[in-house]
Amino acid sequence: ETGVTQTPRHLVMGMTNKKSLKCEQHLGHNAMYWYKQSAKKPLELMFVYNFKEQTENNSVPSRFSPECPNSSHLFLHLHTLQPEDSALYLCASSQSGRPIYNEQFFGPGTRLTVL
Amino acid sequence: GQQLNQSPQSMFIQEGEDVSMNCTSSSIFNTWLWYKQDPGEGPVLLIALYKAGELTSNGRLTAQFGITRKDSFLNISASIPSDVGIYFCAGPTSGTYKYIFGTGTRLKVLA
Numbered sequence: 001e002t003g004v005t006q007t008p009r010h011l012v013m014g015m016t017n018k019k020s021l022k023c024e025q026h027l028g029h030n031a032m033y034w035y036k037q038s039a040k041k042p043l044e045l046m047f048v049y050n051f052k053e054q055t056e057n058n059s060v061p062s063r064f065s066p067e068c069p070n071s072s073h074l075f076l077h078l079h080t081l082q083p084e085d086s087a088l089y090l091c092a093s094s095q096s097g098r099p100i101y102n103e104q105f106f107g108p109g110t111r112l113t114v115l
Numbered sequence: 116g117q118q119l120n121q122s123p124q125s126m127f128i129q130e131g132e133d134v135s136m137n138c139t140s141s142s143i144f145n146t147w148l149w150y151k152q153d154p155g156e157g158p159v160l161l162i163a164l165y166k167a168g169e170l171t172s173n174g175r176l177t178a179q180f181g182i183t184r185k186d187s188f189l190n191i192s193a194s195i196p197s198d199v200g201i202y203f204c205a206g207p208t209s210g211t212y213k214y215i216f217g218t219g220t221r222l223k224v225l226a
Contacts, residue, residue: 004157042119043158043203043216056213090157103148104205104214106157 002026004107006091012113013081021076021110023091030096032074033104034066037088049074050096081114088112119204119217127223134191136220138204147187148205148214149178158203162189196224 004025013019025032034046048056049068063085065077074091088111092104121138128134138147146165150158162173164180164187171178177190187204204217 006157042218045213045215048213058213092157103160103163105160106150108157109155111155 004091004093004105006089006107006110008110009108010111010113012115013078014115015081015083017081018077018079020078021089021091021112023074023076023107025072025074025091025093025105025107027093027105029093029105030071031094031102032068032071033092033094034074034076035090035092035106037090037109039087043090046076078112081112083114086112086114119206119215121202121204121217121220123220124218125221125223127225128194130194130196130224130226132194134194134198134222135188136190136202136222137186137188138217139186140206141185142209143184144187144206145184146207147178147180149176149187149189150203150205150216152201152203152219154200161202191222194222194224196226198222199224 007022031050033048036044036046045058046060047066052068063080067075088109090109091107094102094104119138119140148163149161151161152158161176162171162178167180167184168182169180175192179188201219201221203219205214207214
């Protein structure tokens with residue numbers, strides 16, 4: 001595997017379900033990110049992890065719970081979601097969390113539908 | 116807060132035509148990134164710019180970092196059908212490690 005991978009690619013869940021999204025980067029990077037992409041809206045940053053420590057929580061509801069066990073893996077745990085949470089969830093990684101000379105590389109995303 | 120505005124929002128062009136799009140901000144940026152996103156996929160980095168006035172090419176793509184540091188431009192020459200997609204600009208917000216993304220320019224190429 002190369003680059004940034006995400007599983008599953010598609011997920012349909014009910015509002016009472018609990019599910020998790022997984023992201024893995026094979027680039028040797030130290031920072032990882034979760035973004036939400038809704039139709040006709042700019043990408044919204046959700047969480048940032050730098051060297052496994054969470055450095056940003058962009059006012060995300062607690063029904064989204066991130067986990068970063070090591071610099072290569074990032075999870076997003078989902079529970080009691082709402083239909084408006086349906087979106088494409090993108091994971092990205094970068095060499096470090098510093099914004100200079102630090103391009104982000106994205107995974108293919110998980111298309112989430114909440115019924 | 117900071118935001119990036121892209122124009123045009125969408126464009127339809129004939130294959131072989133050149134394309135220009137831009138990204139503007141109300142505040143200064145020190146880095147500009149341009150991404151392309153195909154349907155159902157994540158954004159792919161096209162070009163990164165780090166210095167005001169910088170002009171960088173990647174094949175048929177050329178991007179420029181505006182002198183005022185409040186804008187950036189992306190040009191695509193001799194467009195082909197696979198150029199179809201959404202093009203995003205992005206830049207780091209001041210004083211943080213966060214990037215913000217523009218609203219996107221949706222490009223459609225007619226063969």
